[in-house]
Amino acid sequence: MVVDSADEKQADRLFRALANPTRRDIVKRSMRDDYSVSALARCYTTSFAAVQKHVALLEAARLVSKRPRGREQIVRGNTEAIETARRLLDQFEEVWRERIDLFDKVLNQPEKEGPDAGDQH
Amino acid sequence: MVVDSADEKQADRLFRALANPTRRDIVKRSMRDDYSVSALARCYTTSFAAVQKHVALLEAARLVSKRPRGREQIVRGNTEAIETARRLLDQFEEVWRERIDLFDKVLNQPEKEGPDAGDQH
DNA sequence: ATAACCTACAATCAAATGGTTGTAGATAGC
């Protein structure tokens, strides 16, 4: 029941990290160009520490990675995490497809009863 | 700067709603079968009111919709919201592709300077 | 009508979030 595995926690972190406009913007920027943490901070009106925390959160969700360059940390967007999120979304549509398949199966085998009780939408 | 439009708020709600294992499970269940709110509540160890609030949150994110059937409310998963989330993820990979394209363009026009300073990865 | 059930909503509470300031450690440049 809601298993609460490591994968689930990672899914939590992923979607949680994406649920903030500043963080989404950071992901986009760091996908497009190289940014140090302070360079990112200059893009927003919030404090450096706030941006730093956003980056840390994104890093925990594996949406970005940091690598040191001299005294600064270069933030880099990670497409694999996006792929992971996409696969998670696929799971939802997969179970939806199961419903459709089941519905079709009932439609194509009307030997038992008429589908009058079918309350589609 | 981080525009904060209605679309952005909807994206916030969408990802926020997905950032919880119980809510993700509710979405899957309601995609697969019809569930009343109380039928959903019976699937989890938490209180009815807690599940009710989860459903309200999912409804605000348009991930599910409710329709009354007698005294109960039937919760139904909505694939369109999943598609919306997928499109949002597409945006990230789109800007990433821009980076790749730009990188290719530089590689194919080495007339200016040698790309020795290129710090790939 | 009465009992049982489903839902809605308010009040409450602990924990997490998003933000701030301040302090301290490294590194780069003069």
Place this chain on the structure above:
DNA sequence: GCTATCTACAACCATTTGATTGTAGGTTAT
């Protein structure tokens, strides 16, 4: 060496979240 810059991290604060219990209204069935 000294200064400016970049980062990390702690402490703190307001708001939100996730959950609870309790109350009330509506629907179904007996």
